[in-house]
Amino acid sequence: xxxxxxxxxxxxxxxxxxxxxxxxxxxxxxxxxxxxxxxxxxxxxxxxxxxxxxxxxxxxxxxxxxxxxxxxxxxxxxxxxxxxxxxxxxxxxxxxxxxxxxxxxxxxxxxxxxxxxxxxxxxxxxxxxxxxxxxxxxxxxxxxxxxxxxxxxxxxxxxxxxxxxxxxxxxxxxxxxxxxxxxxxxxxxxxxxxxxxxxxxxxxxxxxxxxxxxxxxxxxxxxxxxxxxxxxxxxxxxxxxxxxxxxxxxxxxxxxxxxxxxxxxxxxxxxxxxxxxxxxxxxxxxxxxxxxxxxxxxxxxxxxxxx
Numbered sequence: 001x002x003x004x005x006x007x008x009x010x011x012x013x014x015x016x017x018x019x020x021x022x023x024x025x026x027x028x029x030x031x032x033x034x035x036x037x038x039x040x041x042x043x044x045x046x047x048x049x050x051x052x053x054x055x056x057x058x059x060x061x062x063x064x065x066x067x068x069x070x071x072x073x074x075x076x077x078x079x080x081x082x083x084x085x086x087x088x089x090x091x092x093x094x095x096x097x098x099x100x101x102x103x104x105x106x107x108x109x110x111x112x113x114x115x116x117x118x119x120x121x122x123x124x125x126x127x128x129x130x131x132x133x134x135x136x137x138x139x140x141x142x143x144x145x146x147x148x149x150x151x152x153x154x155x156x157x158x159x160x161x162x163x164x165x166x167x168x169x170x171x172x173x174x175x176x177x178x179x180x181x182x183x184x185x186x187x188x189x190x191x192x193x194x195x196x197x198x199x200x201x202x203x204x205x206x207x208x209x210x211x212x213x214x215x216x217x218x219x220x221x222x223x224x225x226x227x228x229x230x231x232x233x234x235x236x237x238x239x240x241x242x243x244x245x246x247x248x249x250x251x252x253x254x255x256x257x258x259x260x261x262x263x264x265x266x267x268x269x270x271x272x273x274x275x276x277x278x279x280x281x282x283x284x285x286x287x288x289x290x291x292x293x294x295x296x297x298x299x300x301x302x303x304x305x306x307x
Contacts (some may be wrong), residue, residue, distance in 0.1 A: 034294055055109045058242045064107050145296050161189055165225050167193075224265070
């Protein structure tokens with residue numbers, strides 16, 4: 001049976017093209033499973049997985065938990081807000097205490113970039129990065145690619161515009177690495193203040209006009225404005241951001257060909273997207289949510305084979 005080249009999923013930067021294809025092909029099989037009347041398989045019946053979330057999450061946490069239960073794993077959930085972390089316990093001590101309860105795999109979200117990498121080099125369990133600061137969010141990028149492939153087929157030569165708050169997004173970086181390894185062309189588009197200077201070194205196009213980006217692309221992946229991560233003001237107001245970078249149904253309908261509209265959620269309706277755009281036939285936002293379960297099932301299943 002084909003196997004991943006890594007024991008952990010820390011970022012799409014670390015995955016090979018073969019790894020990505022294997023995960024997406026395995027996810028196709030699991031999508032068939034979750035659409036059956038009986039949605040469970042016994043694949044991880046003897047595996048215990050801890051979801052260790054040091055940051056708030058709705059979609060990602062629920063998606064991982066559902067994926068784990070669909071695979072028949074034993075699941076424990078850890079939330080930093082009600083834990084000994086509040087008393088000063090270190091990350092490593094916290095996780096080692098969890099591992100002492102015979103946990104096989106850790107799914108972790110943390111506000112510090114590199115936290116999963118730090119952990120993976122110090123513990124025997126498999127580590128899955130569910131988002132580390134503004135660094136990477138690999139399963140989101142994989143489910144985005146899976147969703148694009150469902151609509152467009154092979155991504156080689158396809159054009160994907162990532163639009164919005166690039167500076168504070170972990171989704172953008174993971175998507176850039178993942179898409180480029182599949183042969184897609186990538187553009188980032190947003191205000192100059194929200195596009196980091198290192199983007200020049202990643203082989204992506206850089207744009208500042210949202211209408212030009214929409215006219216260029218096959219897929220528009222629109223990112224949330226992350227006010228909670230912004231320590232200073234990067235633009236005058238949300239109203240002004242919406243005026244220059246918000247996407248409406250009318251803008252989509254005026255294009256000379258249909259494009260695919262995506263968003264990792266949660267959506268700030270009326271800021272990045274109007275409601276009529278988010279709910280339009282162009283949008284596959286709810287497909288992304290459904291596909292997230294299948295992709296995370298594939299990741300957990302394949303990593304369990306590495307144990």
